[in-house]
Amino acid sequence: MGAMDLRLRSRRGSLDGVEAITAEAEGFAAGAGVPKIVARRLGLVVEELVTNAVSYGSEGVRDVAVEVTLTLDGDRIGVRISDDAPAFDPFAQAPKELGRTIETREVGGLGLVLVQALAEGIRYRRARGRNVVELDVRIDGVVAQTEGNTQE
Amino acid sequence: MSGKTGITGAEWLGSTLVLTLAGRLDSQTTPVCEAELGEHLARDPKRLVLDLEGLDYVASTGLRLLLLAAKRLKLKGGELRVCGLQANVQEVFEISGFNGLIPVFDTRPQAVSAGDDGPAAGSQNSSL
Numbered sequence: 001m002g003a004m005d006l007r008l009r010s011r012r013g014s015l016d017g018v019e020a021i022t023a024e025a026e027g028f029a030a031g032a033g034v035p036k037i038v039a040r041r042l043g044l045v046v047e048e049l050v051t052n053a054v055s056y057g058s059e060g061v062r063d064v065a066v067e068v069t070l071t072l073d074g075d076r077i078g079v080r081i082s083d084d085a086p087a088f089d090p091f092a093q094a095p096k097e098l099g100r101t102i103e104t105r106e107v108g109g110l111g112l113v114l115v116q117a118l119a120e121g122i123r124y125r126r127a128r129g130r131n132v133v134e135l136d137v138r139i140d141g142v143v144a145q146t147e148g149n150t151q152e
Numbered sequence: 153m154s155g156k157t158g159i160t161g162a163e164w165l166g167s168t169l170v171l172t173l174a175g176r177l178d179s180q181t182t183p184v185c186e187a188e189l190g191e192h193l194a195r196d197p198k199r200l201v202l203d204l205e206g207l208d209y210v211a212s213t214g215l216r217l218l219l220l221a222a223k224r225l226k227l228k229g230g231e232l233r234v235c236g237l238q239a240n241v242q243e244v245f246e247i248s249g250f251n252g253l254i255p256v257f258d259t260r261p262q263a264v265s266a267g268d269d270g271p272a273a274g275s276q277n278s279s280l
Contacts, residue, residue: 040240111212
């Protein structure tokens, strides 16, 4: 009760199935009766991390098995995402400066920026040959702190 | 996850092209939308307005597409504008700093007609 396990086996970096896992995650949140925006945040966090694990873990040639566990825990949804790709901590790199004009803004790299803004308690470890990322998505209507300024 | 996703409508108003987006811009739907958007951009609109009222969800891959479109338009002296953002899409814009890059309007008429000399990016931001 209050938990869901999702599995994806990606062939050589294929993103087939990521959309379905995202929908399942949003469905889990909706089933828990959380506000719609929280369900969207959960879906976004899951999509970005699974896409990241598959895209970078596979390097286009390896198969990657990803497991997602969602747990309803009071005022938060716990998310645990693990994969069997080579060791890689997606949060080890310092956040890069976001260009402030259309011309200077680099394309890409926003997935982890979104995850870090929408989730709390993000931690990475390597355990039993798997990359494990754990984090929490708060169940409330508070708008995330933004890049550069805050919203009410 | 119901209904059509991607570009669901296109309307020319002078040299301004208004495209209606619906559904989701995620890792699976964005490539399809990117191809469709490329065809529209090939017609060289001076201004492109994306009406996002029916867009439920944008992931980083969708943001990438919007930024590429904005860059392409800017190179030709044009401008990308967006309107009708849902709360979670607005939130994603705020986090990524896109609301300082791409002019955001509440409604389609505002996006189409505001400041024909072209406002500075971010000067017309809507609030949540």
